[in-house]
Amino acid sequence: MIGFAAWRARTAPLVLTLALMAGPALAVQPDEMLADPALEARAREISRNIRCPVCQGESIDDSNAAISHDLRVIIRERLVAGDTDDEVVDFIVDRYGEFVLFNPRASGSNLILWLAGPAMLVLGGGIAFFAMRRREVAPLAALTAAEEARLKEILKD
Amino acid sequence: MQFRVARNPGGMPMIVELGHFALVLALMVALVQALLPLWGAHRGNAALMAVAAPAAVVQFALLALSFGVLTWAFVVSDFSLAVVTANSHTLKPMLYKITGTWGNHEGSLLLWSLILALFGASAAWFGGNLPERLRARVIAVQGLIGVAFIAFLLFTSNPFWRLQTPPLDGNDLNPLLQDPGLAFHPPFLYLGYVGLSMAFSFAIAALIEGRVDAAWARWVRPWTLAAWIFLTIGIALGSWWAYYELGWGGFWFWDPVENASFMPWLLAAALLHSAIVVEKRESLKSWTILLAILAFGFSLIGTFIVRSGVITSVHSFASDPERGVFILGILAFFTGGGLVLYALRASAMEAKGLFGMVSRESALVLNNILLAVSAFVVFIGTIWPLISEIMMERVVSVGEPFFNAAFTPFFVALAVVLPAGAMLAWKRGDLSRALKGLIPVAALSVALALLVWAMQSGRSALGPIGVLLGAWVVLGALLDLWSRTGRGANRLSRLTRLPRADWGKASAHAGLGVLIFAVSAMHAWKVEVIRVAQLGETFALGQYDVTLKEVHDEQGPNYRTTMAEMVVTRAGAPVAVMYPEKRFYPVQAMPTTEAAIHQTALRDLYLVIGDAQQNGGWAVRGYLEPFAVWLWIGAGLMALGGLLSLTDRRYRVAAGARRPVAQGVPAE
Numbered sequence: 001m002i003g004f005a006a007w008r009a010r011t012a013p014l015v016l017t018l019a020l021m022a023g024p025a026l027a028v029q030p031d032e033m034l035a036d037p038a039l040e041a042r043a044r045e046i047s048r049n050i051r052c053p054v055c056q057g058e059s060i061d062d063s064n065a066a067i068s069h070d071l072r073v074i075i076r077e078r079l080v081a082g083d084t085d086d087e088v089v090d091f092i093v094d095r096y097g098e099f100v101l102f103n104p105r106a107s108g109s110n111l112i113l114w115l116a117g118p119a120m121l122v123l124g125g126g127i128a129f130f131a132m133r134r135r136e137v138a139p140l141a142a143l144t145a146a147e148e149a150r151l152k153e154i155l156k157d
Numbered sequence: 158m159q160f161r162v163a164r165n166p167g168g169m170p171m172i173v174e175l176g177h178f179a180l181v182l183a184l185m186v187a188l189v190q191a192l193l194p195l196w197g198a199h200r201g202n203a204a205l206m207a208v209a210a211p212a213a214v215v216q217f218a219l220l221a222l223s224f225g226v227l228t229w230a231f232v233v234s235d236f237s238l239a240v241v242t243a244n245s246h247t248l249k250p251m252l253y254k255i256t257g258t259w260g261n262h263e264g265s266l267l268l269w270s271l272i273l274a275l276f277g278a279s280a281a282w283f284g285g286n287l288p289e290r291l292r293a294r295v296i297a298v299q300g301l302i303g304v305a306f307i308a309f310l311l312f313t314s315n316p317f318w319r320l321q322t323p324p325l326d327g328n329d330l331n332p333l334l335q336d337p338g339l340a341f342h343p344p345f346l347y348l349g350y351v352g353l354s355m356a357f358s359f360a361i362a363a364l365i366e367g368r369v370d371a372a373w374a375r376w377v378r379p380w381t382l383a384a385w386i387f388l389t390i391g392i393a394l395g396s397w398w399a400y401y402e403l404g405w406g407g408f409w410f411w412d413p414v415e416n417a418s419f420m421p422w423l424l425a426a427a428l429l430h431s432a433i434v435v436e437k438r439e440s441l442k443s444w445t446i447l448l449a450i451l452a453f454g455f456s457l458i459g460t461f462i463v464r465s466g467v468i469t470s471v472h473s474f475a476s477d478p479e480r481g482v483f484i485l486g487i488l489a490f491f492t493g494g495g496l497v498l499y500a501l502r503a504s505a506m507e508a509k510g511l512f513g514m515v516s517r518e519s520a521l522v523l524n525n526i527l528l529a530v531s532a533f534v535v536f537i538g539t540i541w542p543l544i545s546e547i548m549m550e551r552v553v554s555v556g557e558p559f560f561n562a563a564f565t566p567f568f569v570a571l572a573v574v575l576p577a578g579a580m581l582a583w584k585r586g587d588l589s590r591a592l593k594g595l596i597p598v599a600a601l602s603v604a605l606a607l608l609v610w611a612m613q614s615g616r617s618a619l620g621p622i623g624v625l626l627g628a629w630v631v632l633g634a635l636l637d638l639w640s641r642t643g644r645g646a647n648r649l650s651r652l653t654r655l656p657r658a659d660w661g662k663a664s665a666h667a668g669l670g671v672l673i674f675a676v677s678a679m680h681a682w683k684v685e686v687i688r689v690a691q692l693g694e695t696f697a698l699g700q701y702d703v704t705l706k707e708v709h710d711e712q713g714p715n716y717r718t719t720m721a722e723m724v725v726t727r728a729g730a731p732v733a734v735m736y737p738e739k740r741f742y743p744v745q746a747m748p749t750t751e752a753a754i755h756q757t758a759l760r761d762l763y764l765v766i767g768d769a770q771q772n773g774g775w776a777v778r779g780y781l782e783p784f785a786v787w788l789w790i791g792a793g794l795m796a797l798g799g800l801l802s803l804t805d806r807r808y809r810v811a812a813g814a815r816r817p818v819a820q821g822v823p824a825e
Contacts, residue, residue, distance in 0.1 A: 027405065028687060029687075029767070029768075029776060030687055030688050030689045030767075030770075030776050031689070031770070033687065048557075049556070049557075049558050051554045051556065057410065057412050057413070057556070059556070059557075062403075062405065062407075097552060098551065098552060098553050098554075099552045099553060099554055100554065101553070101554060102554055102555070102556025102557060102558055102559070103556065103558035103559055103562075104541070104553045104554065104555050104559055108549075108551070109545060109548075109549040109551060110541075110545070110551075110553065113537060113538070113541045113545075113555070113559075114559075114563065116533070116534065116537045117530055117533065117534040117537075117563050117564075117567065120529075120530045120533050120534075121526065121527075121530045121567070124526045124529065124530060125526055128522050128523075128526060132512070132514055132519060132522065133514065135508065135511055135512075
């Protein structure tokens with residue numbers, strides 16, 4: 001992991017020059033694809049959610065980088081060897097780190113990320129609810145005795 | 158600030174210096190515009206307050222001159238300017254020489270400052286009916302933001318840097334940016350980002366004054382509407398560009414740069430709605446002020462994210478922190494300062510209009526909560542990699558799967574409650590009555606969804622759900638419009654006489670419904686073929702047959718292109734002949750794909766030519782993008798809705814009137 005982070009730091013200037021926008025996405029090539037459509041569909045689904053380690057925010061499915069090609073091939077090799085989807089993903093995470101997952105795992109500190117939205121909804125909704133209840137239009141109160149008397153007076157005229 | 162004098166090959170050595178001096182002068186004028194009127198408003202000195210309007214106009218004129226000079230330098234390819242050398246080339250087509258002015262950090266920031274000054278000057282031109290003190294303060298706050306950004310330009314990102322030895326030719330603009338969609342994407346986006354500065358300035362002025370009323374909301378709302386319309390168009394242009402240029406029909410990637418524009422859009426949408434409540438019911442005042450501060454704050458956060466490189470990599474930020482730290486300072490000063498002022502003064506904004514738990518007001522509160530939480534989810538997803546790496550030392554990525562899972566539920570909830578909420582009465586509504594009125598809409602939507610469910614036979618539920626939600630929102634918007642015509646005869650003629658704001662509401666809401674439908678349809682029913690095709694070979698793409706007729710090379714103005722001819726037929730009948738290209742820009746040594754797109758109301762045919770294969774033949778890609786055109790129609794309807802509301806009579810009357818508008822302008 002540490003080695004990876006350091007490596008990423010070294011490649012940062014390169015990443016920046018490539019920055020701004022993704023290149024033309026020719027991505028997954030016909031010669032990489034598996035003959036079995038079911039396996040190929042699984043491979044595509046997995047590679048859509050794996051981040052290209054040297055690009056700016058591209059998945060390996062969209063990226064032209066050499067490493068993305070290698071990863072796409074590895075995914076297909078593992079699938080052909082009989083791995084489940086999770087095993088393939090674990091295989092890649094073991095080697096490249098959690099950084100390559102576009103779908104951050106809902107564990108440990110990442111729970112904050114996943115729960116932030118719902119927590120904010122509960123918080124905002126709660127505040128709004130109590131604020132509104134406090135300020136709600138008061139239901140029409142029954143007339144007091146004095147008002148009742150005055151009303152009778154008015155009606156008498 | 159340093160000035161370098163260099164020999165100028167262009168023969169008009171002074172012009173660039175003029176632009177540079179105009180920029181320096183604009184900084185001085187902005188300082189005057191910021192300080193004197195604020196002081197004048199504080200002391201009740203009319204002479205000092207009167208400085209505001211002319212200063213704003215002069216600042217705008219100076220920046221326009223400066224920007225004009227930079228554009229001129231790009232047009233004549235003055236490579237003595239570093240920014241021209243880095244981003245232009247003599248062979249580049251003229252359109253992209255001009256748009257290249259803002260296709261880089263320095264030039265785009267100058268454009269940003271120019272637009273900021275334009276909004277300040279607009280407050281001077283059209284703000285005649287504002288109370289003198291409020292107007293002075295609004296223009297002053299605009300001036301203060303101007304000071305920050307012009308200083309940022311001059312001290313860290315000066316577009317008028319000279320090169321000591323100008324090269325013979327430049328490095329060209331990134332070929333991906335040499336495109337009409339992207340050429341006009343930034344100006345619209347900046348008009349939106351910067352337009353929110355007006356809401357911010359009004360909010361700050363109101364906080365200093367300690368008063369918010371219906372008239373205030375009536376002034377703020379048109380500016381916010383304009384900003385939101387520009388943001389809508391800008392985001393749509395960027396998305397459209399990604400769709401046809403990146404070569405596989407994706408239109409939204411949840412990229413940090415996209416998110417940076419999406420967050421202010423969401424908050425501006427919330428602000429639009431809460432300002433209605435302030436305007437019509439004198440309630441939600443303090444929340445509206447907070448939203449105005451946050452909406453502009455998120456514009457600044459977006460600028461920070463895009464310009465500092467901090468999201469790309471913490472390390473690249475640390476290695477060249479000058480620009481990032483400067484923007485962070487601007488962000489901290491304006492957002493932080495605004496929030497502190499808010500904390501001190503917000504309690505002065507007492508609400509007048511009370512409302513029940515079930516009412517139009519409470520529905521708009523719900524709208525605001527959902528939009529604000531959506532923006533918050535986008536925000537935390539965008540910055541989480543940064544937080545996680547710095548605080549948890551855990552290097553993670555956050556991409557499309559997270560946003561799809563965490564963002565979508567809030568937007569679905571918004572779409573579900575929208576038609577009912579929009580039809581509730583002010584103050585105290587009757588939910589069951591509104592729902593009863595919507596029964597035909599619900600029935601029709603469910604019927605449509607079931608029909609689609611039956612037609613698509615066994616694919617994911619996403620498509621039918623998209624149809625259900627989209628129809629619910631669109632039909633709900635139409636019913637809402639129809640219900641405004643009252644009862645009895647002549648409803649059709651009354652429909653044509655409804656205020657434009659009603660039409661605007663219907664159009665914008667229907668646009669959202671159309672967009673929801675198109676997004677789900679494109680996710681659910683996309684057809685993709687990736688394969689090798691030999692010359693003359695025919696392959697199937699959905700119900701279409703595509704034949705690769707031939708491939709040849711051509712020379713463009715500043716690129717080489719490999720162009721394929723593909724013939725598309727359906728059941729033997731010709732549909733289209735399409736010419737996808739693969740270009741190579743030698744100056745930047747960069748390839749681009751130019752997909753060929755054949756569009757109808759029901760689907761886009763999207764063809765891409767790839768690399769030549771070793772065993773002969775070409776890699777080709779074909780996509781059927783169902784209902785793709787409805788994405789842009791939906792976005793267009795939303796922008797049109799904003800435009801209709803903006804031109805509603807009550808704003809035109811308010812803008813033209815010199816006398817106080819009804820409902821009480823504060824008597825100064």
